Amino acid sequence: MPRMASQIEFQRIATLTVVALSFCLAFSSGCLLVGREKPVSKQVATSRQLSQKGISALDRGEWDNGETLLAQSVKACPADPEPRRHYAEALWHRGARDRGLAEMREARRLSGEDPALTVRLGEMCFALGRMNEADALADEAIDVSPRLATAWALRGQVAQATGRLDDALSCYHRGIEYQRDDRSLLYLTAEIYRQQGRPERALSMLEALRDSYPAGEEPQHVLYLQGLAFVALTRYDDAAESLTLALGRETPSAELYCRLAEAQLLAGRTPEANAAVQQALALDPHHEPSRLVGQRIELASHSLTTIRR
Numbered sequence: 299m300p301r302m303a304s305q306i307e308f309q310r311i312a313t314l315t316v317v318a319l320s321f322c323l324a325f326s327s328g329c330l331l332v333g334r335e336k337p338v339s340k341q342v343a344t345s346r347q348l349s350q351k352g353i354s355a356l357d358r359g360e361w362d363n364g365e366t367l368l369a370q371s372v373k374a375c376p377a378d379p380e381p382r383r384h385y386a387e388a389l390w391h392r393g394a395r396d397r398g399l400a401e402m403r404e405a406r407r408l409s410g411e412d413p414a415l416t417v418r419l420g421e422m423c424f425a426l427g428r429m430n431e432a433d434a435l436a437d438e439a440i441d442v443s444p445r446l447a448t449a450w451a452l453r454g455q456v457a458q459a460t461g462r463l464d465d466a467l468s469c470y471h472r473g474i475e476y477q478r479d480d481r482s483l484l485y486l487t488a489e490i491y492r493q494q495g496r497p498e499r500a501l502s503m504l505e506a507l508r509d510s511y512p513a514g515e516e517p518q519h520v521l522y523l524q525g526l527a528f529v530a531l532t533r534y535d536d537a538a539e540s541l542t543l544a545l546g547r548e549t550p551s552a553e554l555y556c557r558l559a560e561a562q563l564l565a566g567r568t569p570e571a572n573a574a575v576q577q578a579l580a581l582d583p584h585h586e587p588s589r590l591v592g593q594r595i596e597l598a599s600h601s602l603t604t605i606r607r
Contacts (some may be wrong), residue, residue, distance in 0.1 A: 312465050343566060345375035361391050372401075381410035383415060395426060413443040420452045422464050424459075432456050447477035453485065479510050488523065497530035520545035522554060525561065534565035552582035559591050571595050 352367030365388035371381035374395050383405035390398030401458040404455035406415040420435030433456045439449035454469030470487040473480060488503035504524045508516050530581035545549075555578035562571035572595050578588035 307493070309350055319582070339477055341374055342378075345381065346380060347369045347375065349378075349381035352381065352388075355487070356384060356388060364388050365392065366487055377408060379405040381416070383418070384406065385560050390422065392586070395422070398422065411438070411442070413439040413446050414447065416442070417446065417448045419451055420449075422454065429456055429460060441465060445476045447473040449473075449478050449482060451480070451483050451486065454483075458490065459487070463494060465508075481507055481510055484510070485520070488527075492523065492527065497527045497531075501527040501531065516543070516547065518554075520543045521547065525557060529564070530556075532564075537561035538565055538567070538570075550577075550581070551577040552585040552588055554584065555581065556588040556591055559588070559595070563591065564593055568595060568598050571600070 314330065329516065346370035348367050352364045352371060355361075355364030355367060365385065368385035368388055371378075372385050375381070376523050380574060386398045386405055388398075388399035389395075389401060399419070399459075400575055402419045402422055406412065406419050407567050409415050416435050416439040416599070420432045420439070423429075423435065424432040432452060436449050436453035436456065437447055440453065443449065450469045450473030450483055454466040454473065457469060458466035467490050469488065470483050470490070471494045473483045477483070484503050484507040488500045490506065491497070491500035491503060501524065504520060504527060508520055511517070511520075525537045525540035525544065528534070538558060539563040540552065541561055545558070555574050559571045559574035559578065560579060561570075562574060571591070575592045575595060578585055582588070
C-alpha cells in the first residue's frame with residue numbers, strides 16, 4: 299500500500315509539472331490564448347490590435363495594407379487562429395493561393411478544427427480543383443456540425459462538379475432546410491434545375507432568391523436567369539419584364555439585350571424586339587445570336603406586312 303500511494307503521488311506531481319511547464323512555455327512565447335478573455339502580455343495585446351486594424355482594412359477593401367498588418371499580427375502571436383485566417387484570405391485575394399491555403403490549414407489546426415474554417419479550407423481546395431480533399435473536408439464539417447448549411451453547400455458543389463446532379467440537389471436542399479435564406483444555396487439549386495430542364499422548379503428557387511433582396515436591389519444575374527426561366531415556360535411578357543429590369547441593375551451586355559429581344563419577339567412585340575436587338579448590335583456588332591434574332595425579326599415584320607396587305 300505505501301508503495302502504491304507513493305506511485306499515485308508521483309503521477310500527480312508529474313502531471314502538475316507538465317501543466318506548469320506548458321503554462322511557462324505559453325508565457326515565455328508571449329501568446330497564451332486559453333480563455334482569451336484578457337491578454338496576458340503586451341505582445342498579445344499588440345497582436346490583437348494589429349489584427350483588428352488588419353481586418354478593418356480588409357473590410358474597406360485595402361487588401362495590401364490589411365495583409366501587412368495581419369502578417370505582423372501572426373508573427374507577434376503565431377498560436378492565434380483568428381488573425382491567421384484573415385491573413386489567409388488576404389493572401390488568397392492577392393493570388394498567392396498556395397500560401398493562402400497553407401495559412402488557412404494552419405488556422406484550422408490552431409482552432410481545434412472549427413467547422414466554419416474546415417468549410418472555408420474545403421472551398422479553397424474546391425477552387426483549386428482538389429475535389430477529393432474538398433469532399434473530405436465537407437464530410438468532416440458535417441460530422442461535427444450537421445446543421446451547417448455551408449458544409450452542405452460545399453458537398454453539393456463537389457457533387458455537381460463531378461456530374462452527380464441528383465446528389466448535389468439533395469445536398470443543396472438539405473442546406474436550405476437549415477438556412478432558408480442562404481442565397482448561394484438558392485442560386486446553386488436553381489442552376490441545377492435549369493441544367494436539368496426543369497424551369498418551374500428553377501423559377502421557384504429564383505423567386506425565393508429574388509425575394510431575399512430589397513425591392514430594386516436584385517442582382518442583374520438573378521433577374522436574367524428568371525427571365526430565361528419565364529421564356530422556358532412560354533411566359534414571354536413576364537420574361538421581357540424581368541430582362542428589362544435586369545438592364546437597369548448593372549452595365550447591360552449584348553447577350554442581355556439579345557435575350558430581351560427574343561422574349562419581346564415571342565410575345566409579339568416586334569418593334570420593341572427590333573429596338574433591343576439594335577442595342578445589342580451597337581454594343582457588339584459581331585454578336586452572332588443577336589444577328590440571328592434580328593433575322594427572325596425581319597421575317598416576322600415581313601410576314602406581318604404581307605398579312606396586312
